[in-house]
Amino acid sequence: MMTRFLKLSSLALLLTACGGDSTTGPTSASSTPELTPVATSIELSDYALAVTSLGAITQLTATVKDQNGATMANATVAWAISDNLVATVSAGRITSIGPGVAIITAASGPVTVTGTISVTLSTDGLWTSITSGGGHACGVTTGGDGYCWGYNEFGQLG
Numbered sequence: 001m002m003t004r005f006l007k008l009s010s011l012a013l014l015l016t017a018c019g020g021d022s023t024t025g026p027t028s029a030s031s032t033p034e035l036t037p038v039a040t041s042i043e044l045s046d047y048a049l050a051v052t053s054l055g056a057i058t059q060l061t062a063t064v065k066d067q068n069g070a071t072m073a074n075a076t077v078a079w080a081i082s083d084n085l086v087a088t089v090s091a092g093r094i095t096s097i098g099p100g101v102a103i104i105t106a107a108s109g110p111v112t113v114t115g116t117i118s119v120t121l122s123t124d125g126l127w128t129s130i131t132s133g134g135g136h137a138c139g140v141t142t143g144g145d146g147y148c149w150g151y152n153e154f155g156q157l158g
Contacts, residue, residue: 037066039075039109047115049104051096052122060092062106062113072108080105087117 045061064075081089086102088095094104096119104115130139136150136157148157 035067037068037070037072039064039072039111040067041065042077042106042108042111042113044104044106044113044115049094049115049117051117051119054096054098054119054121056096056119058094058117060094060104060106060115062092062108064108064111075108078107080107081117086119 041064043063043065045063046058049058049060051058062077064072064077066072077092079089079092081087081094081102081104083100083102085098086100087097087104089104092106094117096117099119099121101116101118104117106113106115126142127139128142130137132138133150133156136148136152138146138148140146150157
C-alpha cells in the first residue's frame with residue numbers, strides 16, 4: 001500500500017512541476033512569432049499622366065502594402081523614368097521636359113509598379129503664319145486669330 005501511495009505522490013508532484021493537471025497541460029502561454037512586414041504591393045496615386053506643357057509638375061504618391069494588406073508608412077520607394085528627355089522624376093515629383101511618352105517606375109523591396117506620362121505640346125497661341133512689312137508684322141494663330149504689331153504711323157495695324 002505504501003508503494004501505491006509513493007507512486008501517486010510522485011505523479012502528483014510531477015504534474016505540479018509541469019505546471020498543471022493532466023487536463024489543462026502546461027500553464028505557459030504559447031506565442032505566435034510576428035512576421036516582419038514585407039512589401040507585396042504598391043498603389044500609385046495616378047497611373048496615366050497627360051500634360052500639354054513643358055515644365056509641368058505633378059506629384060505622385062506610392063502607397064506600399066505588406067503581406068497582410070497593411071500600409072507600410074515608412075517604406076522606402078525608389079523612383080525611375082524610362083526617358084529623361086520626356087520627363088524627370090525625383091521622390092515622385094514628375095516634371096515634363098519634352099514631347100513624348102515615358103514609363104514611370106516605383107519600387108519598394110521586391111515589388112515594382114509602373115505608370116506612364118504623355119507630354120504633348122498645346123498649339124494654342126502658336127502661329128500658323130507671320131508676314132512682315134516695312135515697320136510692322138501680322139500673324140495668324142493656330143486658333144485662327146489675327147494679330148498685328150509694330151509701327152502704326154498710317155493706321156496699317158488696324
